[in-house]
Amino acid sequence: MNKPTTSPELMLDNQLCFTIYACSREFTKLYQPHLDKIGLTYSQYLVMMVLWERQECTVKELGEALFLDSGTLTPLLKRLQAAGLIVRERSLQDERKVLISLTEKGWALRSEAACIPAKLAEGTELSPDEFIRLLGEFKELLARVHQANVNSASK
Incomplete structure (x- = not known):
């Protein structure tokens, strides 16, 4: 029996949500x-x-x-x-x-935690400009997804 090929929209590598989920875990x-x-x-x-x-x-x-x-x-x-x-x-x-x-x-505890953001920035190897750009883009994405959830819940 021939198995159907997976369409691109059902491939894991093409899922934005999975990439964000995996990135969050990392x-x-x-x-x-x-x-x-x-x-x-x-x-x-x-x-x-x-x-x-x-x-x-x-x-x-x-x-x-x-x-x-x-x-x-x-x-x-x-x-x-x-x-x-x-x-x-x-x-x-x-x-x-x-x-x-x-x-x-x-x-x-705040003073002990103060160094953590800089250590994480080093770990990601992002330049300051890349960091700022990505942060802005992800904040925009979060706002859009949150609004979609609010709109969906109100229907």
Whole structure:
């Protein structure tokens, strides 16, 4: 029996989503030795980056910044709190909101993590111009895909 040939649109190498997925996994591998040194997973590092930038935010705001739902975020936050890096507390103005802020230990970790972006840039062997160009293109792609998901969900 002759097997049908695969059409180009069904070939893995032609899938943008797979290339981005695989690239993301490879980036995470590049991060891991640096994150192991400071005791964070990649997801925890992303949470910490948002908090180092914003100082305090709600669980909802954190989820929006990281494109994560509260079901994914809650266990992450519990582990960060158990490690003594963050504090979770109910807002005094609105008890439905949970505020996330850094402890002194969480703030101190920032200085240990400061070298990680430069080490990753070195690891990718991208020039500064290539990095800036790709970052802009991927931000645009993310915005378009996110909007497509928003539009799809509202139908």
